[in-house]
Each structure stands twice: as structure tokens, then as C-alpha cells.
Amino acid sequence: MNELANLFDAALLSSTMRFATPLLLAALGGLICERAGIFNIALEGLMLTGAFAAVAGSYYAGVLGGVGAAVVAGAALAALYAGFVVGLRSDEIVVGIALNLLASGLTVFLLRALFGVKGAFQDPRIEGLGSVRLPLIEAIPIVGPLLSGHSWLVYAALMLVAIVWVVLFHHPLGLRLRGVGEQPDAAATLGVNTRRVQAAALIVSGMLCGLAGAQLSLGSVTLFVEGMSAGRGWIAVVAVLLGRAHPVGVAVACLVFGFTDSLGFRLQGRDIPSQLTEMLPYVVTLIGLAIINSRRAQQKGLQP
């Protein structure tokens, strides 16, 4: 019992938020694309690009420069995605895979070309995001450690959930976006430029993935490691599927994944080999998707 209490303490909740935030930011980007009728599977590559740009920007121009660079880099790569998928009508899966590979190759190449290092880049000049303490909330048990003491991107991510929800369901922009995704012909008849909306959705998702990357490389650590997104972009893709592209559902899915991530991290401190705990988020993701998708199929009266 005492053992359990030790395992599930306030620090676990706090690190849940830290782990969930990059997933959440990227998944919100995926959600916006999904609503516009585009299956964005480049979240992984966009996030990795953001993580690299954040570290590079922070190295040269301070933390704000880092966040700015991450957003711009994410947007640029997403604009390329949009050029192919929306402009040339290429296959979004193939282009997405190519972009993921491009991001992983390019970040490693630039790591060596710009900083002359292999594997990981760490430098005192890289400024981290720091942490924000919430004066009153901090004192409340459970809620305090859950909410206080994070980087400002964690709070931005939570606010973005609300903003995406409002825009999606209570603003003409959201109506247009959903129209393009659900009834593109009808939307076009009503004068909506569907291609522009889809391109915009992709670029916004690129910016969000850039932020996700910044949280990854400047949030709790201040370094870039080759391939540091490590499949998180794919978990974000799954979170969009699980949350049915609804901001609240997606947020819940991301928090659950963040929790398994942080639980795995915690278990490492208890003589369980890291290779086994690192498996946890992927296994939980697959099991969650299997349970929920098969149940949904049953509800629709489909034979599996």
C-alpha cells in the first residue's frame, strides 16, 4: 500500500503534464487537419523539426528566438506538405512518410553541419523555457503540483484546447473548416476556397507541432537528441483517432498517454529495466485503440 502511494504521488501527476503537452500540441494540429479532411501523418517529422529548430534558435537568439524558430520551421515544412497534398494532389500518406524521413535526415545533417556534433547537442547557451509558478494554486494539494511549476507552453497547450474547441464549434472559421472536411462540394458551392482552408489547416498544424517540438527540447530538458520525437508524433496521430478529432477527447487521450509515459519513467527508478518501461506508452496506445475502435465498430452494427 505504501509502495503504491509512493508510486502515485504528486510528482507523477506533475510529470504527466510535462509528457502530455508535446502530444497534446501535436494532436491538436492533427485534429485541425482531420477536420479539414486531411490525414496528417507527418506530425512526427514536424515535431522533430520543431525540436531541432527550437534548440538552434535558442542557441543563437535566446528562448523566444527558439520558440519562434520552431513555429516557423514547423510551418515551413507543413507548407511544403500542403504544396504537395493540396496543390499537386499527391498522396498524403506517401508525402507524409517522405517528410518524416526528410525531417529525421535533415535534423541529423544540420546537427553536424551547424554544430559539428553527432547524437546529441547540449550547450550552456541553449536557454530553456523555464517554469511558471502559480502563486495560489500552488498551495492546493494534488491540484497544485499538477498545475503549477510547468513551462508556459504547458499552459498554452491547455488554453489551446479551449481555443480550438471554441473556434471549431462556435466560430465561422470552424464551420468553414468542418464544411471543407465533411462536405467539400457544398462548401465550395457556398464560396469557400477549400484548397486554401486545407493549406491553412496544414500550416497551423505545422506551427502547433513546432511548439510541441519546442516543449520537447526546451521544456524539461535543454538539448536536442537525434530522433528525439521517438514515435510521439505517431502517438499523437492515434490520439486524434481515439478522441474522434474532438478537442476534449483528444486532450483526454493525450493525458492518458502522458500518464503512461510518466509512469514508465517512474518505474525505471525501481530497478525495472528502461527498455521494458519505454515499451509501455506504445503498448497502451495499441490496446486503447484496439478496445475503442472495435467497440465503435460494434456500435455501428458492423461485423468485425
Added chain:
Amino acid sequence: MSTHRATQDGSSSSQLTQRLRPLAAPLLAVLGALVLGALLMLVTGHDPLAAYRAMFEGALGGRKLANLMATLARATPIVGMGLAITIALRGGYLNLGGEGQLVLGGLTSALVALYLPLPGWLLLPVSLVGGAVAGAAWALLATGLDRVFRVPLLIGTLLLNYPARYLASYLVNHPLRDVASGMSQTHRVPEGVELAYLVPGTRLHVGALMVLALVLVATWVVRRTRVGYELRMTGLNPDFARYGGINTVRLGFGTMAISGSIAGLVGAMEVLGTHHRFIDNALTAPLYAWTGLMAALLAGSSPLGVLAAGLFFAAVHTGGFGMERGAQVPRELSRVLQALMILLIAARSRLLTPTHRDAPAEKASSS
């Protein structure tokens, strides 16, 4: 197929263009990527011409053609993985789990060779088969998740890579580690359970011939057999195929099993032919699975095309080492070049049928 049509309808000159047309897009993509790569080198302060010259030499030259041999040795797993992906892609199944299947195949073959009490002559084939079975099992797990639990194949295959990698890493770091070696690896497989080298002094082993044979068999199967026809029909339009009496469920499981078993076999061949033990990250770090996937995408689901694309990408890889030695350009540029080629080829790609492609998105947005 296409030669038939050409001889019937066309003159000899149109026959030639017809046969060359599939090559135009990949060649343009390669050219475009080289130009973009040159720009990137100029921006980062390198000399592109010197770099490409060093790359060419590094891929094909060397004393006694050593670099060419290195390219062929590297092409073996890349073509093998490309073939595994292509077989599935032809039926419209996107197998992104090649990496996990490769790793588990390699691991299993090493464990069979090390721990199964069999006579020496039997151990090599059993070890290879064990690798293939492990790869197939991992691919079938993803297929089952797709068919029974409606986890999109694309997602299921991809996510299963991570547990496979971590499991193998755990085993060779803890219970099955060769502690005396000081590295994260298993013990060395017994003598006689190794694939022989084709050219002494190089890393080119018998696996290269096995991959070549697999490519030829696959070409025959997809062009001349009923299963090949059914696979192509299913890839083009699964509903139509089902309507036409093809058992697409059985075909799907069968295809993914073949795809996974080839990937597992490639892992086994690399373990028994190159490393002679399972070394942590040795199969994942060179990105064999992902390069194979790129070869499959570049070749547009033709096994012979995969052979060509795989050889080419292997040359780009080994050329990358030459470029680093000869022109001080980080060899990771070869990864950028490859991704650019795929991106440019993807501009016109229609590889996946709409039905397969839309499945995940549809599940998410419908309520």
C-alpha cells in the same frame, strides 16, 4: 504485361518509349534531389561537385572494387526489406512495421542458433526459418489488430516497431547478454551456422544471392500466377476484388505473413551473414527497413524496380561515407537526398487505393 500491349498496338519506337516511361519519373526525382542537395551544400559551405565526385567514388570505386562490394553488401538487406514492403503494397497493404519484423527475425535466428540443440547442418536452415516465422508473426499481429480490432494497419504496424525494438534491446542487455564482451549483444553463433562470404575479404555474403532469388520468384508470382493477379486486383480495388470472388481476408493475412517473413528472413541473414550475433541497434541504426520502404515507394511496387532502387539507395549510402572522407560533407546528407527523392516521386504518386487510404480518417471523423 506491358510488353504484350506494346507489341500488339505500337510501332517499335513507341514500344521503346512505353518501356522507358516508368523510368522517367524516378530519374527526374533523382536529378531534382541532387540539385536540391547541391543547394543545401552550398548553403552550409561545402563544394557540391567535389562531394558528388567523392560520393560516386565512394559508392562504386575503391581498391579492388572494395566500395562496390560494400554497396552490394549494403544492398542485400535494403532490397530484401524493399521486397517485403512491395509485396504488401501491391495488395494495397501499407506495412510500416518492417523494422520490428526485421529486428525480431534477426533476434530469433540468433537465439535459435545459440540455444537450440540441433545438429550443425540443420541449425542454419532452422535458424533462417525461425527468423522468417518471427517476422511473419509480428506482421500477423498487426494484421489481426486491423481485421479484428479495427486498428488501421498503417498505425498498428508502425507502433509495433517500438515494442519489438525495446524487447530485443532488453534481452541483449539483460538476460541473454554476452557479458564478457562488454557490449549489448548476444554470444557469437556457433561455427557452421554462418552464411558464407561470396567474396573473401568483403562483407558480401550468400544472403545477397538469396535476396536476388526472392526478387525473381516475386517477379514471377506477381506477373504470372493467380495469387499475383488477385493481389493486384485487391490493391487496385478491394471491393471489386471481393465481389469478384477473391477471399480478401485470407489474401490479406497471407500477404502480410509473406511480407513479414521476408523482413524476418532479412534480419536472420544479416545476423548469420554479417554480424554472427545479434547486436543491439545493429539492424536499426543503418535504417535498412526505412531505406527499403523508400526503395519500394520509388519503385512503385514492382519487385525488379525494388532491386534497382535498392541498389541505388545502397550506393547513395556507401557513397555518403566516401563523401564524408573525401569532401568533409556529413554523410547524413545521403539520408536527406533519399528523402528528397521520395518526396519528389511522391508528387505524382497514386500508390495506395482510395479505399485503403481513407479507412483511418473515416473511422476518426464519423460518429
